[in-house]
Amino acid sequence: MRGREAIAGYLFISPWLLGFLVFTLGAMVYSLVISFSRYQPATGVATPIGTANYERLFEDPMVATALGNTLYYAVLAVPLEVCVALGLALLLNGVRRGSGVFRTIFYLPKMTPTVATASVFLLLLNGNQGAINRGLAAIGIDGPQWLVDPAWIKPSIVLMTVWGVSGTMVIFLAALQQVPRDLYEVAELDGAGRIRRFWSITLPMISGAIFFNVLVLTIAAFQIFDQAFLLFHRDQVQASSDASVFYAIYLFQQAFRQFDFGFAAAMAWLLFLIVLVISLIQVRVGNRFVYYESER
Incomplete structure (x- = not known):
């Protein structure tokens, strides 16, 4: 049997x-x-x-540029995504009436095709007539040229990435709903305020979800492709600035525009090793701060 x-x-x-x-x-x-x-x-x-091919990785200056852009993006995007997703999850967790409607609305950006999202952000981030710069001008701030200025290219991609953070939000929301309410009641009786309860109860109890999201978002950040490609590289012409050339973008260009598949494969394996090392470091460090209920 x-x-x-x-x-x-x-x-x-x-x-x-x-x-x-x-x-x-x-x-x-x-x-x-x-x-x-x-x-x-x-x-x-x-x-x-x-x-x-592997020797060329250290000789080609664009490899270092693309890797630096990717690292810069990861350092900027991952903490912001975690904070925004956690903030949204906390808001939704406090909703009692109509919570299902609000959860659906907040999750809709995740369901929007990336191409449609990129088209919207091309209009929003237009340096002259974009809605974001118009809003900044209304409060007396001169908005930057998001899609032209090299200093603002990566922040513009981060904004587009944060727009689809609802998948991470759902994981945080599920973790928040598993926190025992008794802990909050006891802490409130002891005189702990909201901030104290958040730091002493909420964060330790959802530390596993935080660790998971940071790990997954870091891996995704090093593979950033769709947002940058749709905003800056959808045409065959070269982008106006190297600030938008991420590692996966340059790998794609080498493989499917230069047809140098051997070099592109070497780039892919270098990225695999980098992500593997960073993930191992995160696991080693993160486990020291993650609370596991089974270890009580």
Whole structure:
């Protein structure tokens, strides 16, 4: 009976296993092979060239520029996304009547296609006639050229990213609803105010969700592509500033515009190692601050 159940189970998950082996694991192994080769997409022939592609990673100045832009974006976007998502979750957690309606409204930006969102933000961030600069002008602030000034290109992409933060918000909301109400009642009887209850009860109790979101958002930040591509690189022409060239953007350009698949594969594996190292550091450091109820 156990043998038949095991066979049935493997048969049910076989489509996923086949897809993983072919399109994920197989693609990773193949990309590792061609990263040590000069790949000709027209003929499908890969000529071994040793570590030349990896040596180019340290010789090409655009690799360092793209990696620096990506790191800058990650440092700017991840904390802001966490704070905004947590703030929205706290607001929704305090709503009693009509909470389902408000949750649906706050989640709608996540359901909006990225192309539509980029089109809207192209209008909002227009330096001359954009709604954001008009709003700033109404209160006496001269708005920047969001999409032209290199100093404001990455903040403009961060704004677009924060617009779709509702997925992170839902995770925080679920964590907040699992915090025992008894803890708040006891703290209130002891005279603890809202800020004290937030720092002493809410944050420790949802530290696992915070750790998870920071880890996932960091990985996503290093793979930033859609927002920057749709705002600055959707045309074949070169962007006006290198400030919008992120690592995944430059990888895409090397692979599908220069057709240098071997170098692009080497870039992909370098990104994999960077993300792996950063994730391991976050896990090592984050576990010291995460509260696990099972360890009480």
